[in-house]
Amino acid sequence: MAFTLHLYASLLALGLGAILLLSPKGTMPHRILGSTWVLAMAFSALSSFWFGGGVLPLIGHFGPIHLLSLWVLVALAVAVVAILKGRVEQHRGWMVGAYLGLVGAFVGSLAPGRWIAVQLGLW
Numbered sequence: 001m002a003f004t005l006h007l008y009a010s011l012l013a014l015g016l017g018a019i020l021l022l023s024p025k026g027t028m029p030h031r032i033l034g035s036t037w038v039l040a041m042a043f044s045a046l047s048s049f050w051f052g053g054g055v056l057p058l059i060g061h062f063g064p065i066h067l068l069s070l071w072v073l074v075a076l077a078v079a080v081v082a083i084l085k086g087r088v089e090q091h092r093g094w095m096v097g098a099y100l101g102l103v104g105a106f107v108g109s110l111a112p113g114r115w116i117a118v119q120l121g122l123w
Contacts (some may be wrong), residue, residue: 002050009043014106015042017099025092033096037077041098044074045069065105072101 007015023030046068049062079094109116112123 002047006044006047009040009047010102010106013037013040013044013102016050017102021096021099025088035062038080041072041076041102044061050116068101068105072098075101 016033020030020037023033040094048067049066051061075094075098079091082088082094083091091095108114110120110122111117117123
């Protein structure tokens with residue numbers, strides 16, 4: 001169940017994030033899609049803690065990818081607080097950073113030996 005949640009939340013966040021970056025900011029659709037994106041990102045990051053850390057475990061089953069999950073959760077919190085306080089530039093920077101973290105994790109999931117790469121027949 002955690003994997004399914006992680007996969008769907010990640011794919012939703014990947015698609016919505018691209019739409020949000022390319023669409024007008026500050027509109028009602030941006031706010032609604034943005035809220036949905038934040039939830040998808042949070043579900044994606046939180047569900048990752050049920051998976052192993054791969055070939056480089058740091059503590060128990062947690063690995064370097066889990067540091068990215070922690071960073072994404074912090075970035076989301078800072079970005080939401082920033083926009084609530086009217087700090088648009090700070091909000092933008094943290095949101096773009098969180099999205100780039102997701103893109104990085106997606107690219108990493110295509111590495112040799114990773115489940116998604118194997119399922120897609122890449123390696």
